[in-house]
Amino acid sequence: EAQVTQNPRYLITVTGKKLTVTCSQNMNHEYMSWYRQDPGLGLRQIYYSMNVEVTDKGDVPEGYKVSRKEKRNFPLILESPSPNQTSLYFCASSGNSGAIYEQYFGPGTRLTVT
Amino acid sequence: QKEVEQDPGPLSVPEGAIVSLNCTYSNSAFQYFMWYRQYSRKGPELLMYTYSSGNKEDGRFTAQVDKSSKYISLFIRDSQPSDSATYLCAMSGLGAGQNFVFGPGTRLSVLP
Numbered sequence: 001e002a003q004v005t006q007n008p009r010y011l012i013t014v015t016g017k018k019l020t021v022t023c024s025q026n027m028n029h030e031y032m033s034w035y036r037q038d039p040g041l042g043l044r045q046i047y048y049s050m051n052v053e054v055t056d057k058g059d060v061p062e063g064y065k066v067s068r069k070e071k072r073n074f075p076l077i078l079e080s081p082s083p084n085q086t087s088l089y090f091c092a093s094s095g096n097s098g099a100i101y102e103q104y105f106g107p108g109t110r111l112t113v114t
Numbered sequence: 115q116k117e118v119e120q121d122p123g124p125l126s127v128p129e130g131a132i133v134s135l136n137c138t139y140s141n142s143a144f145q146y147f148m149w150y151r152q153y154s155r156k157g158p159e160l161l162m163y164t165y166s167s168g169n170k171e172d173g174r175f176t177a178q179v180d181k182s183s184k185y186i187s188l189f190i191r192d193s194q195p196s197d198s199a200t201y202l203c204a205m206s207g208l209g210a211g212q213n214f215v216f217g218p219g220t221r222l223s224v225l226p
Contacts, residue, residue, distance in 0.1 A: 004157075033214070040122070042202060042218035043158070058213045090157055101146050101206065103214070105157030 002027045004106035006091050012112045013081055021076045021109050023091030031094045032074040033058070033103070034066065036087040043090065049074055081113045117141055120203055120217030129226050133190040137203035137217045140184065144205040144215075147179050149188045152200045152219065161188070161201075193224045 004025045013019055025032065033048035035058075045058030049068040063085055065077040074093075078085060088110050092103040120137045127133055135149075146165055150158035164170045167181045176189040186205075190197055203217040 035216075040218055042118075042120075043204075043216035045213050045215070048213060056213075059215070092157075101148060101163045102160055103148075105150075105159065107157050108155075 002104070004091055004093055004104050006089075006106040006109050008109060009107065010110050012114065014114055015082055016080050018077070018079050019081060019111075020078075021089060021091075021111070023074045023076065023106060024072050025074075025091075025093040025104070026072065027093060027095075027104065028071065029093035029095050029104075030071070031100050031103075032068065033092045034064070034074070034076045035090045035092065036060065036085075037090060037108075038087050046076070046089075078111075081111075083113050085111065086113050087111060116218075117215050118203065118205060118217040121220055122218055124221040124223060126223045126225060127193055129193060129195060129224055131193050131224070133193050133197070133222060133224075135188040135190075135201050135203075135220050135222070137186050138184055139186075139205055139215075141205070141215070142181075142184070143207045145208040146206045147177070147186050148204040148206075148214075149175075149177055150202040150204060150216075151197075152202060154199075158202055195224050195226050198223045 030051045034046040035043045044060045047066040049055045091106040094103045118139045148163040149161045152158040170177045174191045178187040200219040200221045202219045206212045
């Protein structure tokens with residue numbers, strides 16, 4: 001089954017404790033992206049990657065890191081999480097060229113930072 | 115002013131009604147326009163996308179883009195209770211390396 005998977009689905013952590021949210025897709029997609037979703041603000045793009053070793057900042061990259069060492073994986077790293085990073089996070093992927101606009105989203109990771 | 119504005123609702127309609135969902139935007143560089151549906155506690159799923167101005171139809175759904183007014187719409191005909199969800203518009207510029215900008219979403223309830 002074609003899908004985007006994220007782990008963990010739920011995470012409660014404390015301020016300053018480094019964490020990684022994994023994202024994996026099995027569709028051989030070139031484009032991958034991370035979003036956060038907050039009430040009233042909708043989805044905001046954090047980082048995206050056009051292909052292996054190619055990443056770029058979205059609209060809200062501060063406090064986040066990403067890496068793209070393999071085509072299928074695109075982990076999101078919070079090196080020193082803060083309470084304002086409490087949010088619902090989504091990973092998405094799509095093919096390149098015209099298919100880039102057909103993004104497939106993962107199920108989401110709900111992160112709480114206390 | 116936010117880059118993409120969308121009436122948050124909630125919008126309640128009776129089953130069978132025609133639903134109109136709208137977004138306005140300020141960035142004239144946007145060329146691709148997308149509509150996503152998001153059920154509660156799920157990730158968004160793409161309904162349809164359009165390029166530049168014009169209409170696109172897919173079953174009960176019709177997307178319209180008016181770039182001169184910076185206004186896009188999604189129409190749902192013969193709405194069903196299963197259409198109850200949050201609808202998100204999204205936009206992007208042309209070509210690779212563009213990021214996506216989403217509206218805040220409109221929550222729709224279709225009542226049986």
